Amino acid sequence: MSKRRSFSQPTPYPVANRNLCIAAVVVAMVWLSSILWPAQTTAAWPFVAEIQASSWVAGVLAAAGIGILRSIRRAALCAVLALLAVLVVPRVPAPNFSDAHTSxxxxxxxxxxxxxxxxxxxxxxxxxxxxxxxxxxxxxxxxxxxxxxxxxxxxxxxxxxxxxxxxxxxxxxxxxxxxxxxxxxxxxxxxxxxxxxxxxxxxxxxxxxxxxxxxxxxxxxxxxxxxxxxxxxxxxxxxxxxxxxxxxxxxxxxxxxxxxxxxxxxxxxxxxxxxxxxxxxxxxxxxxxxxxxxxxxxxxxxxxxxxxxxxxxx
Structure with a gap:
């Protein structure tokens, strides 16, 4: 008799993790969308300027939210990597092509x-x-x-x-x-x-x-x-x-x-x-x-x- 081949079913993500992931990603998307809000109507609203200035945090939050589908440890790792990216990349020197005779x-x-x-x-x-x-x-x-x-x-x-x-x-x-x-x-x-x-x-x-x-x-x-x-x-x-x-x-x-x-x-x-x-x-x-x-x-x-x-x- 031939042996029946069995396939293991993928383990579903815990409901709590899925909910946290959805909440984090939704908040991150709203936060990031603030940079597109019309200035004439929203600039005077409380905290809008601060939310827009800190929009880079939305990327860190989204990374943590996606990582949390696996585990808290994975969420922390994703957040740290995203944070390092937004802190390090802006400080990388670009080539200087200055010409003292024309500039x-x-x-x-x-x-x-x-x-x-x-x-x-x-x-x-x-x-x-x-x-x-x-x-x-x-x-x-x-x-x-x-x-x-x-x-x-x-x-x-x-x-x-x-x-x-x-x-x-x-x-x-x-x-x-x-x-x-x-x-x-x-x-x-x-x-x-x-x-x-x-x-x-x-x-x-x-x-x-x-x-x-x-x-x-x-x-x-x-x-x-x-x-x-x-x-x-x-x-x-x-x-x-x-x-x-x-x-x-x-x-x-x-x-x-x-x-x-x-x-x-x-x-x-x-x-x-x-x-x-x-x-x-x-x-x-x-x-x-x-x-x-x-x-x-x-x-x-x-x-x-x-x-x-x-x-x-x-």
Missing amino acids: TRVFSLNTYWGQADDKRIARAIEELKPDVVFLIETNAEEVEKVAEQSGYEPLTKPRPGNDRADNVVGLVSASFKEKTGAHGNMVRGLTRFQTPRVNAPLHGNSEFVGVHAVAPAKDDRKAWEQDLASLSDWANSRRHLVLAGDFNATRSHPRYRDFELSDCTGHLAHTPTWPAVFPVIRLDHIMTTGECLGGGTKRIPGTDHLAVWADVTT
Whole structure:
């Protein structure tokens, strides 16, 4: 007699595991979909900006949810691998194709109400040798010290008063000013804060503009959305423009994606810049109507932001 061949039936996943998997994946999909929500109607809603900025967590949650079909151990392993991916990949350096003869180096730092170490700012400027520098959340004393120690010339002035978050100042190197005829003024009406512009008429009529958008907190959520909308509308109509500063927005925010400029990161996937101790999101950006040729970040003690720099054409 021939033996009957038997096949083992696959072991079904436990009901509890299936339910947890479905719940995790559904939450992850809703979380990730937030980056597509219409900004005009949802940006002012509580916690929407934070949900969008942390949308990368949805990938970790989805990985854990799928892993939990097997076991808690598998879920933890999947979550750790996904977390490592989102933490490591943005920090992988990209090739630097900068050409000193054709590019302009721009440096921007949110000095966190003027608390950044002035000597370290000047040292970073000396090391990087940028052509244009923007100091954000600064004050007159800090600008004076950085100018004195670095030899860079401020082309705009901080507004007097107690609201130090308002102050954004543009400085240039002596050689850049001489070569390009650089001079400064303010662009009015774009954001609540100062918007300094470095005009370079002998450099293809290029404009270098310092940016500080209102943070999306409490009653300022609508103002934040309006700041970014005004900035993008204005910037998208310009030629030979560079924007640099603290946008208080990431690529996950719909209003940030409205900008039609090249986004310069110097890394494979947008190195985070905030908070400085262990950055998890990128709030500080440099964008140009031209090309990005290289860039990076730099740690300056005393502030909660990393400085950003980039070599650009306009």
